[in-house]
Amino acid sequence: MKKIKLIYNSGAGQSKFRYFLDPIIEKFMQNDFEVSVFRAGNKTNLYEYLKDSDKEDLYGIVVAGGDGTINRVVNVMMKNQIKTPLGIIPAGTSNDFARHIKMPNNFSECVDKILTKNIQPIDVGLVNDKYFINVCSAGLFTNTSIRADKKLKNTFGKASYFITGAKELFKFRPFSVKIETETDIMIEKINLFLIFNGSSVGGIDKFTDNSSIQDGLLDIMIVKNCSFHEVGILAGKIFAGNTLEDENIIYLKEKWIKISRLKGKCDNPDVDGDFGPQFPLEVKCIEKGLNLFL
Ligand SMILES: [Mg+2]
Secondary structure, X not given: XXXXXXXXXXXXXXXXXXXXXXXXXXXXXXXXXXXXXXXXXXXXXXHHHHOOHHXXXXXXXXXXXXXXHXXXXXXXXXXXXXXOOEEEEEOOOOOHHHHHOOOOOOHHHHHHHHHOOOEEEEEEEEEOOEEEOOEEEEEOOOOHHHHOOXXXXXXXXXXXXXXXXXXXXXXXXXXXXXXXXXXXXXXXXXXXXXXXXXXXXXXXXXXXXXXXXXXXXXXXXXXXXXXXXXXXXXXXXXXXXXXXXXXXXXXXXXXXXXXXEXXXXXOOOEEOOEEOOOOOEEEEEEXXXXXXXX
């Protein structure tokens, strides 16, 4: 019998997935799988559950949750060099990464996809000692998913991010950074930066057409300090998919980048929807670090 480890976050995405748990297990079992289930809450020991997965002859590790839950699983897998393929069922409030890899919204169809066994190696980002699968960002709007009140999140889902983001706009001040790449050093006053592996960030599906989770490079978008008016124009361009043509944008593709904060306040970066490490940030692309069911 083939074996699967299924991890689900019972609190993610308005707690919807728990009602689908039984039919998902049933479907795997009908296809001759033995399923072990782990309920990932806040204080559960995911590390203990996953650490020996590589030695257990598993078909895959399947995670049902949002970007944050996937990130926690990926961190344990990367730190323990677990090469077991990872399957993703998008069951969170924010499912940016699942959308990027085109996992269906229907949980049962996700199982179908995982059963086809299309496994491919993909890149993973590393910022200081924390891995990310989707995005590492800091500055204006970038912490809204963390700041959004849990009650607000459960009632309004994604709209809670816009409510929280709008409040933030009026309090925000730009900050200065030193940006080092393998070939360049820049000092800039900025509003925010995004370093992404896929192309879906903050619910916007396509920042660029040419980002890939298999090119060994991270895409970096830096928004320079600009006026409210220019932020408005820029937002319009982002929604129209022309983000990179703006003079306030610095766009890079790198294997390695270091960002040091020089002046001004900025919270720790958001890493896949959770607070990440402190500045300075050394960010690397770990090429083909993870095997994924696509
Ligand atoms: Mg890439």
